[in-house]
Amino acid sequence: MKVLIAMDSFKESLSSLECGKAICEGIREVYKEAEIVAVPIADGGEGTIEALVHAAEGEWVEKEVIGPLGTPIQAQYGILGQNHAAVIEVSAACGLPLVPKNNRNPYVTTTYGVGQLICDAIDKGCREFVIGLGGSATNDAGIGMLQALGYSFKDGNNKEVGFGGHVLQQIQTIDTSNAHPLLKTCTFKIACDVNNPLYGENGAAYVYGPQKGATPEMVEVLDSGLKQFATILHRECKIHIHDVPGAGAAGGLGAAFIGFLHAQLYSGVDIIMDMIGIEQKMQDADLVITGEGRLDGQTSRGKAPLGVAKIAEKHGVPVIALAGAATQQASILNEMGVTSYFSILNEPMLVEEAMDARITFENLRSTTIQLFKLIAAMKE
Template identity: 50%
Template sequence: MKFVLAPDSFKESMTAKKAALAMEKGVKAVFPHAECVIVPMADGGEGTVESLVSMTNGEIIKTEVIGPLGEKVIAEYGLLGEGQTAVIEMASASGLELITPKERNPLLTTTYGTGQLIKHALDKGVRRFLIGIGGSATNDGGAGMLQALGVSFKDQDENELPFGGGALHRLHSIDMSGLDKRIKTVQMDVACDVTNPLIGDNGASAIFGPQKGATTEMVRILDQNLAHFADVIKTQLGEDIAHLDGAGAAGGLGAGLLAFLNAHLKKGIDLVIEYTGLEEQVKEADYVFTGEGSIDGQTLFGKTPYGVAAIAEKYSVPVIAFAGRIGNGVESLYDNGFTAIIGILKGVTTLEEALECGEENLAFAAENVCRVLKL
């Protein structure tokens, strides 16, 4: 028998790899000779680097970069086992969690550190990038990232623009001559699960600005600045990115990646499935186990278990999903590739106890499912 074990992390309890190993323990207790293929999963957000690095026996690279407010921070990215692919979570260098709520100010925050991570990976010989752009503290249209890679943004007095979305209204000219030449030779995949345009009522500033510290007046200014940024890009580069789906992701970082780095924006789970080679493993499987901390009706909207189930459904492979919490609306999942959804808790418990005993509970639940399958 072949089991493909492809869970996401159970947040605050287990990494995706630890969850898969717990599942394996449960399977082996009933089917000691079964083949268990461990494929730690993620959805392109937090945990993606860890999952793909562990899947490919790669390594975590740490380096000093400029953080969201110009301070020095230690950021990291993943170098996959073949040595040619980098996985970057922009939040590691330019994320909201790097600054306190009182410090949040999208007029000032920059994506410069994200560009430094890309450059560091290029120096390592990387030819393919997967960039997750969730959790940003920024609203600069990716200008900081591009400055780190050699693009020059100047005002009418030929001065380089300072960091932050608050300076974009001064943009007069764009000089691409200094852009790192290696960018043209690499593949740039971007995990992006939002479809917001760069500007407007559903744009980067209006929808995501407030959580980054923007007041109502700041939202208005930032939106106008990004509109100006987009106009200059259209006039000087011929790229119309103001209303493209996903351009507003990460404070407009999506727009910068599209316009300057020829990036491809895709759903995070689809990219992780591609990078892990999950489909090849599922084709010949007898069962697929997946799961994450919470499963409910929202799981259908791009969450990891649904992505895994969709692949398994193509090959008529049964899918068992495990969760610490099963919420409302799960009935719809049974019509979308899920065979069963199993809660892993043994009884009434505190949240602290549930998180602490996650691996034990998951292994026990997987074992019980396998005892049923053995019948």
Template identity: 45%
Template sequence: MKFVLAPDSFKESMTSKEACEAMERGIKKIYKDAECIKVPMADGGEGTVCALVQATKGKMYKATVKNPLGEEIEANFGMLGDSETAVIEMAEASGIELIGKELRNPMITTTYGTGEIIKKALDLGAKKIVIGIGGSATNDGGVGMVQALGGSFKDKDGNEIGFGGGELSKIQTIDVSNLDKRLKGIDIEVACDVSNTLCGELGASYIFGPQKGATPEMVKELDFNLNHYADKVYQTLGKDIKNIKGSGAAGGLGAALVGFLDGKLKRGIELVIKHTGLKEKLKGADYLFTGEGSIDSQTIFGKTPMGVSKEAKDLGVKSIAFGGRVLEGSENLYEVGVTAIFGITPGVITLKEALEDGAKNLERTVENVVRLL
């Protein structure tokens, strides 16, 4: 029997690697000689770097970078097993979890640190970059990232503008002549699962600004500033970053990655499937086992169980999903190839108990399912 194990992490309970190991233990209790191909997964958000590095036998690195408030911190990133593809999560340098609620202010937070990680990846010889852009604390249109890579944004007096979305209205000139030359010809894939544009009522400031600490007054100012910035980019580079779907992701970082670095916006799960070689590993498999902490009505919109089950269905492989909890709306997954869905909690228990015993519960549930198979 050949099983491909491709779960996401079970948040606060198991990493995707630990979930793979629990699944394998459950299977081997019944089929001692089963072939278990472990492919830890993620959907472009938290855990993507670890999942891709582990799946490709790559290597983790650290970089000293600026956090959203400009303070020095250590951020993790990885190089895949091919030694030429860097994988980065912008949240490692510019994420909302890095600063306390009372300090969150998109008028002053910057993506500079994300640019510093990209620079470090180039120092290591990266020829390709995969970057996940979820979970940002910023609304600076990616200007900080571009500054870290050698771009310049000057005000009417010829001075470089400061950090944060509050500074963008000061931009008078944009100069990319000193942008890091190593970026030329680098293939940049951006894991982006939102379709919001840069500006307007469905743009970065209005939709995501409030959760980053923006007041209603700030939201209006930030949106005005992003409009001004986009106009200046169009005048200088001839690129319309204002109306690209996904350009509003991560406070406009999506716009900068496309406009300044020629990045390509793609669904996170598609990138992870591609770089882990999941499709090849599924060939000849009897079953795919997948899962994540919560399987619900949102799972069908690009989450790991949806993405991997779709691949399995295309190859005629049955797919079984396991969830820490299984909620209404999860049945939508049957349409995309999931054969069955199982919750792993054994009864009425506290959330604390569920998180602590996640691996044990997953192992037991997988064992029972394999007995049935």
């Protein structure tokens, strides 16, 4: 029997790799000689670097950068196989978890550290970039990142603006003359699964600002700043980005990548599946096991397990999906390539207990054992 394990992480509980290990142990309890191929997966958000670095036998790089609050932090990114492609999650440098809840304020948070990671990767010889957008604590339209890359944004007094979303309204001129010269030789693929415009009621500030600490009054100011930035960008650089799908991703970082770095946006799932070569790894598989922390209606809208299931369906391979929780809305997955899905919870427990890493690991392992005992009995 050949089994492909392609698990997303159980957020705040187990990484993709740890989920795969638990399932592998469960299979071995029943089928000691099974051929098992385990690959971590992600959808462009948390876990993207881990999935790609593992699949490409790449390396981790740690770099001190300016964090979202303007203070130094340690951030990691990955360099794949031949030292030519870098994988960066923006959340590593400006993510919401890096900001304590009582300090969350998109007026001041910056994406500067993202630009520093890009510069470091360029210095190490990388010319191809895969960027995972999502989970940022920022609403600065990516100007912090661009400042780190050498772009200049000046106010009416010809002074460089500072950090944060509140400075967008101050920008009057944009100078691109000192941008990092090697950016012209770089290509950027953006893993992004949102299509929000830069500003407006569906834009970065209104949709994502509140979770980053913005009050309703702040949202209005931030949205006005994003609109001002788009206007100046069009006037100064003849770049039109405000209504481009995905421009509002990660507090407007999408706009910066599209407008200044000529990035192409892709479905996070599609880009990850392609880069880890999951279709090749699925050849001759008898069964695929996938899953994530929660299977619900959102899973059917482009999450990693669905991407796995679609590929498996194309090759006629049955798919089992495992999750900490599986809601009634997850039943639509049965029409989209998932043969059957199961919650790994085996008794009532508090959420905090269910998310304990040791308990989650054992529940994944024991559920897998029971599933494969059933499979073994049916084969007899």
